[in-house]
Amino acid sequence: MSEDLNFVQRARREKLDALVAQGVSPFAYSFDRTHTTVDALRLHPADQHEEGDTVRVAGRIVAWRAHGKTTFAHLADDSGRIQLYFRRDQLGDATYAKLDMFDIGDVIGVGGPLFRTRTGEVTVRAVDVELLAKSLRPLPFGKEEVVDGVTVRHSGFADAEQRYRQRYADLAVHPEVRLLFRARSTMIRALRGSLDELGYLEVETPVLQPVYGGATARPFMTHHNALDTTLYLRIADELYLKRLVVGGLDRVYEIGHDFRNEGIDRTHNPEFTMLEFYEAYADYSVMMTRVENLVVCAAAAVGAVWAPPEIEGAVEHGSGGVPQLRPPFPRIQWVQSLNDALGADAMGLGDEALRNAARQIGVQKVETLSRPKVLDEMFQALVESKLHDPTFVVDYPVELSPLAKPKRGDPTLTERFELFARGKELANAFSELNDPIDQRRRFEAQARLRAAGDEEASGVDEDYLRAMEYGMPPMGGVGIGIDRLFMYLTNTPNIRDVILFPILRPE
RNA sequence: GACCCGGUAGCUCAGCUGGUAGAGCAACGGACUUUUAAUCCGUAGGUCGCGGGUUCGAGACCCGCCCGGGUCACCA
Numbered sequence: 216m217s218e219d220l221n222f223v224q225r226a227r228r229e230k231l232d233a234l235v236a237q238g239v240s241p242f243a244y245s246f247d248r249t250h251t252t253v254d255a256l257r258l259h260p261a262d263q264h265e266e267g268d269t270v271r272v273a274g275r276i277v278a279w280r281a282h283g284k285t286t287f288a289h290l291a292d293d294s295g296r297i298q299l300y301f302r303r304d305q306l307g308d309a310t311y312a313k314l315d316m317f318d319i320g321d322v323i324g325v326g327g328p329l330f331r332t333r334t335g336e337v338t339v340r341a342v343d344v345e346l347l348a349k350s351l352r353p354l355p356f357g358k359e360e361v362v363d364g365v366t367v368r369h370s371g372f373a374d375a376e377q378r379y380r381q382r383y384a385d386l387a388v389h390p391e392v393r394l395l396f397r398a399r400s401t402m403i404r405a406l407r408g409s410l411d412e413l414g415y416l417e418v419e420t421p422v423l424q425p426v427y428g429g430a431t432a433r434p435f436m437t438h439h440n441a442l443d444t445t446l447y448l449r450i451a452d453e454l455y456l457k458r459l460v461v462g463g464l465d466r467v468y469e470i471g472h473d474f475r476n477e478g479i480d481r482t483h484n485p486e487f488t489m490l491e492f493y494e495a496y497a498d499y500s501v502m503m504t505r506v507e508n509l510v511v512c513a514a515a516a517v518g519a520v521w522a523p524p525e526i527e528g529a530v531e532h533g534s535g536g537v538p539q540l541r542p543p544f545p546r547i548q549w550v551q552s553l554n555d556a557l558g559a560d561a562m563g564l565g566d567e568a569l570r571n572a573a574r575q576i577g578v579q580k581v582e583t584l585s586r587p588k589v590l591d592e593m594f595q596a597l598v599e600s601k602l603h604d605p606t607f608v609v610d611y612p613v614e615l616s617p618l619a620k621p622k623r624g625d626p627t628l629t630e631r632f633e634l635f636a637r638g639k640e641l642a643n644a645f646s647e648l649n650d651p652i653d654q655r656r657r658f659e660a661q662a663r664l665r666a667a668g669d670e671e672a673s674g675v676d677e678d679y680l681r682a683m684e685y686g687m688p689p690m691g692g693v694g695i696g697i698d699r700l701f702m703y704l705t706n707t708p709n710i711r712d713v714i715l716f717p718i719l720r721p722e
Numbered sequence: 723g724a725c726c727c728g729g730u731a732g733c734u735c736a737g738c739u740g741g742u743a744g745a746g747c748a749a750c751g752g753a754c755u756u757u758u759a760a761u762c763c764g765u766a767g768g769u770c771g772c773g774g775g776u777u778c779g780a781g782a783c784c785c786g787c788c789c790g791g792g793u794c795a796c797c798a
Binding site: 221222223224225226227278280281282283284285286287288289298300302303304318319332333334336338352353354355356357358359360361367368369370371372373374375376430431432433475477478480481483579580588591592594595599615633640643671719720 | 729731732733734735746747748749750753754755756757758759760761766767789790791792795796797798
C-alpha cells in the first residue's frame with residue numbers, strides 16, 4: 216500500500232515518524248479548549264491594542280506562512296478562523312523546531328494571549344502548541360484573499376463528484392457547505408417545534424415492511440434470513456401512521472427516510488427525507504393551513520441562519536436568498552386550471568381527443584399511458600411547471616388519488632391538495648380515506664394492476680384493512696419532501712447539494 | 723435512455739494545424755522576527771480515464787468502452 220502513496224503523502228508520513236521519534240504523540244486524546252475561534256475574536260474589543268486575555272483554541276491549520284524565526288498561520292474550527300503567531304524566542308528552539316513537522320490540514324491546539332497585529336487582525340500569540348491529529352493526506356484547501364472586502368477563493372476543491380464522495384473533505388474545506396447543512400438541521404428542528412406545539416406526537420414506524428404502500432413507486436427489496444421472508448424498504452410512512460390514529464394517537468408525525476428504487480437525477484435521490492403528519496378529525500382544508508404555517512416557519516428558520524455565500528468561488532446554491540413568503544398562498548382548482556390552460560374541457564374529452572390534445576402539448580408516448588396518467592402528464596406540462604410562487608392545487612380527480620376521500624358534493628373529485636413552488640411538488644395531502652370497504656376495492660384494483668405487471672402498484676394490505684375495520688377516525692394527512700422544501704428555500708438546484716451523502720455509483 | 727461538455731501533477735487548469743509534458747498553488751531544500759493568495763532562490767513531482775486503430779511519431783485524429791457534469795425524457 217505504501218508504494219501507492221504520492222510524494223506529498225510520503226513527506227507527511229516521514230514527518231509523522233520524525234515526531235514519534237521525538238516522543239510527540241501525533242494523535243491526541245483531548246484538548247482543553249476555552250473558546251471557539253469566533254468567541255476568541257469577540258473577546259478582544261476593537262479599541263483594545265494592548266495584549267488581552269489568554270485563550271486556548273483548537274482546529275485545523277488552513278494557512279501557514281513561515282518567516283524564519285517567526286510564523287503566522289490560520290486555524291479554522293466549526294465557528295470560523297483565527298490567526299496564530301509563533302515566535303522562536305517565545306516558544307523556545309525545541310518547540311519552534313517542531314513546527315517544521317506541521318502541515319496544512321493538521322489539527323492542533325494552541326494556548327496564548329490575544330493581541331492585535333500591525334494590520335489590526337486579532338491573533339493568538341502562541342505560548343504552547345500541541346499536535347492533536349496529524350493529517351496524512353492533503354486536503355484540497357484553496358487560498359483566499361480579500362479584494363475590496365470580498366473574499367476571493369483560488370484553486371479550491373471543485374470536482375463535484377469528489378465533493379459528494381468525500382463529503383468530509385468538502386465540509387472540511389468549505390465553511391459555506393457546513394453552514395448550509397446547519398441550516399437544514401435548523402429547518403427540521405423548527406418543523407418539529409411547530410408540530411410539537413400543536414400537540415403532535417413524534418413516532419417511529421417500520422422501515423422494513425412486509426407489504427409496501429402509501430405511494431406509487433418501485434420498492435427496494437431485501438430478505439430476512441431468520442424469517443426467510445421478503446421485506447421491502449418503505450416507500451412511504453402513511454399506512455403505519457394511520458394505524459396509529461386508529462389506536463387513538465390523534466396527532467402523529469414522523470420525519471424519516473423513504474426509499475424508492477427509481478432513477479437518480481438532480482431532484483431525485485433513491486433515499487430521501489419525508490415528513491408525514493396525520494391529524495384526527497381534521498380535513499384537507501385544515502391541513503392546508505397547517506402546511507402553510509409549516510412552510511412559513513421553515514422559511515423563517517432558514518432565513519435566520521442562512522444567506523447565499525458572499526465568497527467569490529464559493530460552492531453555489533443559486534441566488535436571491537430565502538424567498539419572502541406571503542400567506543395565504545393562492546389556491547387553484549385542479550380541473551379548472553387544467554381546462555383554462557388547455558382551452559377545453561379536459562375531463563369531458565373522449566379518449567382519442569384527450570390523447571391527441573396530450574400529444575399536441577408534447578406529452579411523450581401517449582399511447583402507453585393510462586387515461587389518468589395522460590391527464591396527470593398534461594397537468595404537469597401545462598400547470599405545475601409554471602407555478603413559481605407557492606401555490607396550492609386542490610381537488611384532484613378521483614382517478615389520480617387512490618388514498619383520498621371523494622370530495623363532498625362531487626364524487627368525481629377527491630379532497631386532495633398539493634403544494635407547488637418553482638414548478639416542483641413540495642407537499643401532498645388529503646382528507647384520508649377511512650372507509651374500509653372502499654379501501655379494499657382500491658387495494659384490489661392495485662393488486663390487479665400489479666398482477667398485470669405494474670411494479671409500482673402495491674398489493675392488498677390485509678393488516679391495514681383490519682385496522683380500518685376497527686374504525687378509523689376521519690383525518691387529514693400530509694407528506695412534505697424535506698429535501699425539496701430545503702432546496703426551494705435555499706434555491707439549490709441539485710438534491711445532492713442538500714443531502715450529506717447522496718447515492719453515487721460505487722467506486 | 724438521447725444529446726452536449728468534460729476526464730492531463732495532490733488541487734485548479736493550460737497544452738494551437740500531430741513532433742515526445744506545462745503553469746499557479748500544495749510538497750521538498752535554502753533565506754527571512756508583524757505576515758495574510760507572504761516574498762525570494764533552488765529541487766522534485768505524470769500509466770495525459772481505459773482499450774484498439776491511423777501515423778515514422780498520438781495528450782491531440784478515428785472507433786469502442788468506462789466515469790463525471792449539464793440539458794431533455796422517464797420516475798407524479
